[in-house]
Amino acid sequence: MNRSFRRRSAVASIVTALAVVAGVAGCGSSGPGSSGGADSATAWILTGPTEATFRASFDAWNKAHPDEQIKVQSFENDAYKQKVRSAVGAGQAPTLIFGWAGGILKSYVDAGAVDDLTGSIGSDTTGHFLPSVTKVGQIGDKLYAVPNNGVKPAVIYYNKELFQRIGAQPPTTWDQLLQLVPRFKAANIAPITVSGQDKWPLLMWEEYLVDRIGGPDVMRRVLANTPDAWSDPAFIKANTMIQQLVDAGGFVNGFSSISTKTGADVALLYTGKAAMNLNLPSAYQTIQTGDPSFLSGGKLGYLPFPAVAGGKGDVKNVVGNPSNYWSVSAKASQQQKKIALDYLRGGLTTDAYTDALLKIGLVPPTTGVQAKLASASDAPYLTTIYDSAQQAPSFQLSWDQALSPAQGDALLTNLQQVFLKQITPTQFSANMNKTLGS
Amino acid sequence: MNSTPPPTGTGTARGYRAGPSAWWTLPALAFFVVFALIPLAGVAVLSLMAWDGLSAPHWTGLRNWTRVLADPVTGHAALLSLKIIVLSWLVQTPLSLFLGIFTAGRQRYRNVLAVLYFVPLLFSSAAVAIAFKAILDPNFGISRAVGWSFLSRDWLGDPQLVLATVVFVIAWQFIPFHTLLYQAGVRQIPASLYEASMIDGAGPVQQFRWITLPQLRYTLVTSSTLMVVGSLTYFDVVFVLTGGGPGYSTRLLPLDMYLTGFSANDMGGASVLAAILVVAGLLVAVGFTRFSGFNRMQSQQEGL
Numbered sequence: 046m047n048r049s050f051r052r053r054s055a056v057a058s059i060v061t062a063l064a065v066v067a068g069v070a071g072c073g074s075s076g077p078g079s080s081g082g083a084d085s086a087t088a089w090i091l092t093g094p095t096e097a098t099f100r101a102s103f104d105a106w107n108k109a110h111p112d113e114q115i116k117v118q119s120f121e122n123d124a125y126k127q128k129v130r131s132a133v134g135a136g137q138a139p140t141l142i143f144g145w146a147g148g149i150l151k152s153y154v155d156a157g158a159v160d161d162l163t164g165s166i167g168s169d170t171t172g173h174f175l176p177s178v179t180k181v182g183q184i185g186d187k188l189y190a191v192p193n194n195g196v197k198p199a200v201i202y203y204n205k206e207l208f209q210r211i212g213a214q215p216p217t218t219w220d221q222l223l224q225l226v227p228r229f230k231a232a233n234i235a236p237i238t239v240s241g242q243d244k245w246p247l248l249m250w251e252e253y254l255v256d257r258i259g260g261p262d263v264m265r266r267v268l269a270n271t272p273d274a275w276s277d278p279a280f281i282k283a284n285t286m287i288q289q290l291v292d293a294g295g296f297v298n299g300f301s302s303i304s305t306k307t308g309a310d311v312a313l314l315y316t317g318k319a320a321m322n323l324n325l326p327s328a329y330q331t332i333q334t335g336d337p338s339f340l341s342g343g344k345l346g347y348l349p350f351p352a353v354a355g356g357k358g359d360v361k362n363v364v365g366n367p368s369n370y371w372s373v374s375a376k377a378s379q380q381q382k383k384i385a386l387d388y389l390r391g392g393l394t395t396d397a398y399t400d401a402l403l404k405i406g407l408v409p410p411t412t413g414v415q416a417k418l419a420s421a422s423d424a425p426y427l428t429t430i431y432d433s434a435q436q437a438p439s440f441q442l443s444w445d446q447a448l449s450p451a452q453g454d455a456l457l458t459n460l461q462q463v464f465l466k467q468i469t470p471t472q473f474s475a476n477m478n479k480t481l482g483s
Numbered sequence: 484m485n486s487t488p489p490p491t492g493t494g495t496a497r498g499y500r501a502g503p504s505a506w507w508t509l510p511a512l513a514f515f516v517v518f519a520l521i522p523l524a525g526v527a528v529l530s531l532m533a534w535d536g537l538s539a540p541h542w543t544g545l546r547n548w549t550r551v552l553a554d555p556v557t558g559h560a561a562l563l564s565l566k567i568i569v570l571s572w573l574v575q576t577p578l579s580l581f582l583g584i585f586t587a588g589r590q591r592y593r594n595v596l597a598v599l600y601f602v603p604l605l606f607s608s609a610a611v612a613i614a615f616k617a618i619l620d621p622n623f624g625i626s627r628a629v630g631w632s633f634l635s636r637d638w639l640g641d642p643q644l645v646l647a648t649v650v651f652v653i654a655w656q657f658i659p660f661h662t663l664l665y666q667a668g669v670r671q672i673p674a675s676l677y678e679a680s681m682i683d684g685a686g687p688v689q690q691f692r693w694i695t696l697p698q699l700r701y702t703l704v705t706s707s708t709l710m711v712v713g714s715l716t717y718f719d720v721v722f723v724l725t726g727g728g729p730g731y732s733t734r735l736l737p738l739d740m741y742l743t744g745f746s747a748n749d750m751g752g753a754s755v756l757a758a759i760l761v762v763a764g765l766l767v768a769v770g771f772t773r774f775s776g777f778n779r780m781q782s783q784q785e786g787l
Contacts, residue, residue, distance in 0.1 A: 127745045134536040152748075156537035241640060242728065299621030301640025301729045307616070309623050318622065450535075451747040462730040465642060 085114035086140035086377065086384040089129060092119045094330040095194060098401040106392045113384040115141070121306075130450075133158045138374040140381040141388070146181045146190050146370050147446035148453065154184050159372040162188045165386050173394045177440050178367045178410040190370035191389050195407025196434040197325045198363035199249045202311075203346040207234050207320045215346060219257075219286065219353045226295045229320050235297035237290075238319035240310035242303055244457040245445055247464050249323050252364040252444055253350040254283035260357040261439040267481070268447060275477035284463050284470035286353075291464060301465060308335060315339040323350065325365055326430060329406045340423065347429060363433055364441040368410045403427065408434065452480045523761065530754035540750075547751040557756065559731055560739040563646075567735060568714040570650045571657075575710060576703070579658050583665020584695060597666070604659040612723030615652050639725055642732040649721055649733055656720065657713070661706045668702035669695065704775040712768050716760065736760055 090099045096119050103117045118139075120128060125143070132138045133153060142159060144150055153159045166188060171179050174192045182190035203215060211232050216222040229236040240246045255263055259279025266274040290296070297319050303309050311331040313319040322328060332339055339345060352360045371393075373385045392398070399409040403421045408414075408430045418427045434440060445453035459476050462468045468476070530547055534540035551557050586597035603611070618625045619638040626635035638648045676694050685693070718737040721727070727734035727742055734742070737760060744753030 130536055130748065131745070152535060152537055156535075158537060242726070244728070297622070299635070299637035299640055302619065302621050302637050303640070304616065304620075307620065307623075309620055313622055451749055454742065454747040458728070458730060461728060465640075465729050467642060467730050 084380060085116050086381040086388070087116045087118070088141035088371075088385075089125065089139045089143055090117060090119045091125055091143065092121050094327070094334065094405050095402075095407070098398075098405060098407075099193075101401055102392055102395075102398050105395075105397065106388055110384075110387070113387060115384060115388060133374070136376045138376060140374055140377040140385045142372040142374055143193070144190060144370050144372055145366060145443070145446040147442050148449045149446065150182075150190055150370070150372065151184055152449065153372065154189055158375055159189055160375050160382065162191065162373065162386075162389075166191060166389060170390050170394060173412065174368075174410050175412055175435060177434070177437070181367045181442055182370050190372045191393065192368035192410045193371050193393060194369035194410070195326060195402050196368055196410045196430065197327070197366040197407075198430065198434050198437070198440065199253070199323060199325050199365040200347045200349060200363075200430070200433065201321050201323050201351075202314060202328050203321045203348065204314055204317060204319070205344050205346045207232075207317060208346070210234075215348045216351050217348075218351050219254075222351050223290065223293065223295075225320075226290070226293045230294055234317075235313065235319040236295050237321045237323070238297045238303070238310050238313040239300050239322065240303040240305040241296070241301035241461065241464060243305045244461050245443065246305060246310065246324065247460055248443065248445060248457065249325075249364060250287055251283055251460055251463075252441060253323070254286055254353065255279045256362050256364060256439070256441065257350065257353040257358040257360070258282050258356045260359070261362060261441060264441060264444065264447075267444075270482045272481065273478050274481060275474045277474075280474055280477075281470045284473055287463060288466055288470070291466065296464075301461070311335065315344075326407060329426065333406050345426075347426065349433060359438050361433070361437055362439045362441070363437040364443065366443055366446070367434070367440055410434075452477075455480045526754045526757045526761070529750055530758050532751050532754075534750040535748045536744075536750055537748075543751065547755045551752050551755040556731060556734070556739065560734050560736045560756075561759075563734065564715060564736045566646065567650065567653075567717065568711050570646070571653055571714045572707060572710055574650055574654045575658055575661055576707065578654070579661035579706065580665050580699070580703075582658065582662040584669050584691075586662060587666045587669035597662075600662055601659045603656050604663075606656070608656065608719035609723050611652065611656050612720045615655075616724055619648065640729050642729055645725060645729065645732050649724060652720055652724060653714075653717065657710070661710065664702055664706045665699065668699045672698045704771075707775075708768065708771045711771060712764055715764050715767060736763075 088099075088103065090096060100117060100119075103115050107114050129138065129142065129144075130149070133142065133156075138158065142153070144153075150159070163186075170191070171188065175196070178192050178196060179188075182188055182192065201215075207229070208215065211228050211234070213225055213228060214221075216225055226236045239250070252264075259277060263274075263277050263279045266277065297303070297313060303313075308331045311322060311324070311328045312335060314322045314328075315332050315336045329340075329345075332345065349360060349363075371385075371389060373382055373389075377385065394411075399411055399414060399417065402409045403414075403417060406423065406427070408418070408427050414431070415428070418424060418431055421427050441447070445457055447453075448456060456477060459468065459473050463470065463473050529540070531542060531544060532540040533543045533547070582600060586593050586600065606614075616639065617623075621635050621637055621640075624634075626632060636644060639645055672695065676698070677690060680690055680694060716737055717735065718741065721733055721735060721738055722741065725733045727738045736756060740753050740756035740760065743749050743756060
């Protein structure tokens with residue numbers, strides 16, 4: 046081979062290699078922050094029943110404001126939670142950041158990744174929402190997040206037909222609930238369905254039991270990072286009760302293989318295989334798509350979490366997700382921020398938005414919607430959910446959201462081990478105490 | 484390899500350089516530096532810092548290392564990775580070996596079966612995991628479809644069963660690849676060896692023991708190295724299938740790294756785990772090739 050040819054081809058291959066490398070690197074750096082251009086804002090939303098509502102709202106906004114466009118992308122829940130954090134950390138966040146408030150919002154605020162909205166979102170907007178829901182979007186006395194989704198208190202959904210079949214009344218105390226377990230099992234019905242693979246559905250049992258036993262202060266001490274806060278007798282007692290319920294066969298066989306993503310947990314309820322399911326209102330939406338006749342046939346019942354004898358917590362207290370929230374990325378351009386703020390002021394509080402939420406079986410987090418609720422298709426259900434949220438002396442944000450990500454992660458895994466009886470309640474408390482302050 | 488004449492003393496080293504200019508390695512080298520070495524250095528630096536992925540990282544010295552190494556979860560994850568490696572090898576090797584020998588036959592039905600066996604390798608890992616998750620659902624999965632109640636187990640939720648389930652799904656996905664290796668290996672064995680052994684009165688079992696197996700020795704080494712190093716860094720199917728659960732039952736080292744980094748947002752701790760994985764992977768790969776004589780590999784067909 047000719048020497049100069051060899052050299053020339055070597056140079057060519059270097060150039061090619063560099064071009065390819067540069068090309069790949071170039072792809073990596075064009076995130077959503079820059080791809081939308083300076084003119085339009087971006088928003089990331091979740092797939093699922095609410096996706097259509099969010100899209101409709103943005104579509105209507107884009108139609109009415111041709112010079113203030115918002116581009117929307119949707120992601121699956123778990124994937125979104127991890128993706129958005131990386132994006133925020135890399136300064137590539139969408140203009141409107143969808144979130145659950147709590148510990149993650151606080152970490153965004155600490156990192157200066159989201160804007161303080163106190164000055165730009167006035168009381169004419171915030172006054173539109175229930176005060177308890179708005180409050181969750183505040184860190185200190187500053188507003189960082191605005192509610193955008195239905196109110197989501199966790200309640201027990203039950204299959205009325207199955208209760209009739211064994212001639213039982215819905216339980217109002219924990220003891221009644223325990224007594225129902227052998228009766229359902231004798232009739233070949235699983236007493237309770239829960240999707241244990243996703244872990245967070247298990248957390249609702251823990252949250253409610255701790256609240257009913259010790260009241261909301263128990264968790265407040267944990268959130269304040271009080272030393273040994275997880276050793277509170279309420280945690281020990283709640284976890285002991287959970288393991289008793291597991292031993293009694295309260296949860297459906299193989300519950301730790303069941304995933305929310307396939308909707309199998311709720312499917313067991315409406316197909317008549319399991320009697321009860323403690324869940325967020327998303328369960329109602331799953332039934333709406335899975336078997337609407339179950340709802341129209343009046344077979345779905347719902348009740349607050351039962352009281353625990355001798356417990357301090359008010360039976361009206363609820364846990365769950367007060368709402369979801371929009372925050373505005375601090376890294377967005379001035380124009381993008383302007384669009385986002387205009388949308389938050391003008392797009393969220395419309396009647397159409399409220400109606401769209403109602404239509405998919407979600408209770409809007411807004412004040413004065415009782416009349417609308419009463420005329421909606423499933424008025425008793427929507428009114429019950431609204432009242433339970435509005436009248437609750439305490440509406441606790443789901444702990445995995447309220448805690449820091451490291452603590453939330455450890456909590457979910459340790460709790461799953463409690464349900465599987467891999468660790469004792471005392472070990473749970475000891476493991477969790479180690480995460481305090483992290 | 485043996486065809487290259489040994490350098491004689493008279494020529495300069497340059498004159499006898501085997502192969503084209505070293506410049507040809509440059510594109511690959513550039514990729515390796517950009518996508519392997521630089522991130523690796525980043526991991527080493529990050530393992531000495533505390534970073535939640537959002538705020539500015541700051542130095543913590545060796546605190547991440549002592550914390551992660553003292554954490555029982557890390558030890559458990561390492562042990563679990565070891566179990567997966569050993570179990571995967573024990574399950575996949577014999578099956579791929581026999582399937583490889585079987586599909587090496589020239590009969591048409593064997594070709595048809597070979598194509599069918601190969602199909603799982605074409606699916607994406609995430610799709611495989613999602614499909615198996617649906618199939619293994621205790622209430623709405625395969626047990627209900629075929630009506631066999633013994634299939635209605637808590638496959639992914641029972642801490643005792645889940646490891647076996649994961650090993651099975653991984654095997655289902657990767658046996659086709661290793662079968663292909665063995666098939667190619669078997670087809671390269673000269674027919675004359677078998678003919679000669681037949682004349683000597685050897686039966687199929689003896690042929691397998693004394694001809695097929697020894698001739699496949701290097702295929703076995705290649706396949707095993709890929710299997711072991713692959714299992715060490717195995718992530719996607721397990722992540723989608725179980726998410727590391729229930730509890731910590733399938734939290735392998737790579738999964739532990741991911742969850743520490745992206746669920747708990749402890750990038751420093753995750754970097755420590757990443758560094759451990761890199762070192763372990765290198766040691767395993769080097770050890771394997773040393774031990775098995777992979778680097779001294781020679782043709783076994785001399786004299787044929």
